[in-house]
Amino acid sequence: MVLSGVGNIEQMKENCQVFKPFEPMSKEENEFVLKMADEIKQLIAIDCSYCGYCLKECPAGIPIPDFFELYNSEKMYSLPSLHAIYGTTAAANAPASACTECESCIAICTQKLDIPTLLKDVVNTFE
Ligand code: SF4
Numbered sequence: 050m051v052l053s054g055v056g057n058i059e060q061m062k063e064n065c066q067v068f069k070p071f072e073p074m075s076k077e078e079n080e081f082v083l084k085m086a087d088e089i090k091q092l093i094a095i096d097c098s099y100c101g102y103c104l105k106e107c108p109a110g111i112p113i114p115d116f117f118e119l120y121n122s123e124k125m126y127s128l129p130s131l132h133a134i135y136g137t138t139a140a141a142n143a144p145a146s147a148c149t150e151c152e153s154c155i156a157i158c159t160q161k162l163d164i165p166t167l168l169k170d171v172v173n174t175f176e
């Protein structure tokens with residue numbers, strides 16, 4: 050299955066055109082893609098899809114997906130610049146430590162993440 054993501058009918062037509070004529074992947078190609086997906090998944094510390102639904106629920110205004118993305122990058126690359134980006138993002142919005150553990154975000158999370166607990170990891174890494 051391909052999740053293409055489209056914003057209008059033209060993009061939909063363009064995406065459909067890419068698969069004409071449609072040729073299913075071979076067994077070897079399938080296995081390769083699954084192996085790659087598995088390896089990439091193992092590198093991702095927090096499995097946030099960046100859908101942003103939690104943002105509407107958070108009374109503290111914490112930019113949750115931005116922080117999870119920075120956290121994942123830090124675990125992968127460990128760059129000092131990520132700490133600087135965290136600082137400016139936190140200053141412009143709210144730091145991860147502003148989480149009151151109200152748990153409003155948990156029910157809406159499409160990936161069923163324990164957001165308040167994961168934000169503590171963000172705090173320990175960046176604050
Ligand atoms: S638990 Fe924390 S991150 Fe989630 S909505 Fe409440 S304050 Fe925001």
Ligand code: SF4
Nearest residue numbers: 097098100101103158
């Ligand atoms: S709702 Fe969950 S998956 Fe979506 S951005 Fe928020 S933390 Fe990430």
